[in-house]
Amino acid sequence: MRVHSVHLKAFRNHADSHLHFSPAVTLLLGNNGQGKTNVLEAISYVSLSKSFYAASDAQVVMLGQSALEIQATMVNNAGRESDVRIIADMAAQKIVQVNGRALDRLSDLVGMFPAVILSPEQGRIIAGAPAERRKFLDLVLCQTSRAYLADALEYRRVLRQRNKLLLDARLAGTLPGRELPAWTDELVQRGSHLVARRAAFVQHLSTGFASTYGDLIGATADAALRYATVDGVEGDMPAEAIAPLMQADLDRRSGEERRRGTTLVGPHRDDLTFTINGMQADRYASQGEQKTLLIALKFLEFDYVTGRCGETPILLLDDVFAELDRSRATHVMNRLQGHGQCIITATDELLVGDGIQWDGERRRIVVESGACRETPV
Numbered sequence: 001m002r003v004h005s006v007h008l009k010a011f012r013n014h015a016d017s018h019l020h021f022s023p024a025v026t027l028l029l030g031n032n033g034q035g036k037t038n039v040l041e042a043i044s045y046v047s048l049s050k051s052f053y054a055a056s057d058a059q060v061v062m063l064g065q066s067a068l069e070i071q072a073t074m075v076n077n078a079g080r081e082s083d084v085r086i087i088a089d090m091a092a093q094k095i096v097q098v099n100g101r102a103l104d105r106l107s108d109l110v111g112m113f114p115a116v117i118l119s120p121e122q123g124r125i126i127a128g129a130p131a132e133r134r135k136f137l138d139l140v141l142c143q144t145s146r147a148y149l150a151d152a153l154e155y156r157r158v159l160r161q162r163n164k165l166l167l168d169a170r171l172a173g174t175l176p177g178r179e180l181p182a183w184t185d186e187l188v189q190r191g192s193h194l195v196a197r198r199a200a201f202v203q204h205l206s207t208g209f210a211s212t213y214g215d216l217i218g219a220t221a222d223a224a225l226r227y228a229t230v231d232g233v234e235g236d237m238p239a240e241a242i243a244p245l246m247q248a249d250l251d252r253r254s255g256e257e258r259r260r261g262t263t264l265v266g267p268h269r270d271d272l273t274f275t276i277n278g279m280q281a282d283r284y285a286s287q288g289e290q291k292t293l294l295i296a297l298k299f300l301e302f303d304y305v306t307g308r309c310g311e312t313p314i315l316l317l318d319d320v321f322a323e324l325d326r327s328r329a330t331h332v333m334n335r336l337q338g339h340g341q342c343i344i345t346a347t348d349e350l351l352v353g354d355g356i357q358w359d360g361e362r363r364r365i366v367v368e369s370g371a372c373r374e375t376p377v
Contacts, residue, residue: 001113001311002341003043004081007071010062012038013370020374021343022363025336028345029375030367036345037119039367040316043343046072046084047115047314048139049096049106057088066090074113077311084113107153111143114309118298119318125297126290127282130271137198137270140301144308148197155190155267162187163262170261184250187266192243194267195229200236202227202272205300213276213296216331221276223293228271291323295332302339312340319345 002023008014013035028036037053041060044052054060061068067089074082085097096103103109124132142149162183169176206225213223232245249265250257257264274281274293281293298315305313315336321329336342349364358364364375 001077001115001314002075003046003113003314003343004073004075006039006042006046006073007069008039008042009069010065011042011068011070012060012062014038014042014372015062015370017370017372019365019372020363021341022361023341024361026341026343026363026365027349027358028343028365028367028372029347029349030345031347034367035370035372036367037318038370039372040117040119040318040343040345042070043072043314043316044115044117045070045086046074047110047113047143049086049094049109052117052119053121057094058090061088061090082113084109107142107149110149111146111309114143114305114311114313115316116298116302116305116313117316117318118295118320119316120322123290123294125272126274126285126294130269133272134268134270137201137272140305141197141201143313144305145197148194151190151193155187155194158183158186158190159263159266159268166257166263167261170258176258184247187263188243188246188250191266192239192246195233195242195246195270196237196239198267198270199227199229199233199242201304203236204304205297208300208303209296212299213293215335216292216296216328218327218331222278223296224275225297226273226275228273229267229269230265287323288325288328291320292328295320299335299339315339315342317342317344319347321346 003021005018005020008017008019011017017035017039019039028039030036041051041053044050050057051060057068067087069088070084070086072084074084076082083099085095087095089095094106096106096109098109098112122132122136125136138152142152162180165176165180165183202225209225210221210223214221230242230246231249233242246265253264274285276285276289276293279285281290285293302313302315305311320332324332358375366373366375
């Protein structure tokens with residue numbers, strides 16, 4: 001998969017920008033605040049139907065405007081083109097069209113045009129709250145499995161209903177209503193499928209995590225990640241085996257749930273732990289080590305998405321090299337070879353390495369005050 005071109009209207013500080021990308025490496029070059037990240041953000045709309053950076057469309061539309069528009073031409077591995085158009089009007093429902101046909105649901109876009117995104121904000125995957133790591137799991141698995149996406153959407157609905165019953169009962173000083181067991185059964189059914197897919201995904205990542213991290217630093221290292229979920233879940237255990245474990249955990253904590261008025265067991269409580277030489281990365285790793293862990297994670301995500309989708313995802317790398325020394329930056333650039341299309345932002349092209357030939361395979365675009373121009377070879 002690759003993005004051939006993008007046309008942005010009233011998107012952040014891009015009033016009317018046209019960009020054409022190399023099928024290999026495109027460098028978006030410019031000072032901070034000029035609109036480089038916004039281009040990657042627009043491409044994330046095409047992949048996810050929303051921004052990887054902003055919480056809502058209202059934060060993305062250009063100041064003083066009431067609607068934004070993104071038009072993109074995407075090309076899959078077989079060479080087939082797709083035209084995508086997204087219109088987000090603050091006074092109307094968002095419209096997503098693929099080849100002129102409006103999608104029934106925004107979620108239908110997820111997985112059509114897979115992308116792997118690495119931005120400074122995603123450093124929270126390593127060192128932030130557990131919710132950031134659950135978001136990472138969901139973004140990857142929703143792009144690669146329609147069944148996971150359906151289960152995730154339904155699980156959120158069920159969780160809201162179950163939490164409401166528990167909270168209402170706590171506030172009223174009564175026991176939860178007779179509806180609770182039915183919502184619990186649905187929670188277990190959907191939740192066990194989510195946990196099974198997450199566990200299999202993390203097991204896949206774990207297999208090559210240490211070696212990938214070692215390749216990036218140019219040395220051997222004991223880097224690892226672990227999935228923390230429902231008690232008793234191990235490896236690639238199927239959903240049918242996870243469901244009774246989840247039910248048993250819910251039974252054990254039912255009294256605590258009533259006291260606190262919320263659901264305490266399920267994939268909404270999951271977490272990932274990253275370690276280097278047995279030490280937790282969020283507490284003891286340097287910023288450079290944490291960023292290298294994140295890059296290793298993203299390369300493994302790339303391999304997983306490729307294998308599951310049968311399409312090479314687009315790599316969107318935002319300010320990746322800022323906290324890396326020259327040696328690690330070189331290892332990253334070497335690793336990018338053969339990874340399909342990669343779009344990188346940087347304030348200085350020297351950050352991405354010396355001696356790069358800017359040609360048809362490697363394109364350099366200067367972004368300044370929301371205006372884009374390709375620099376000569």
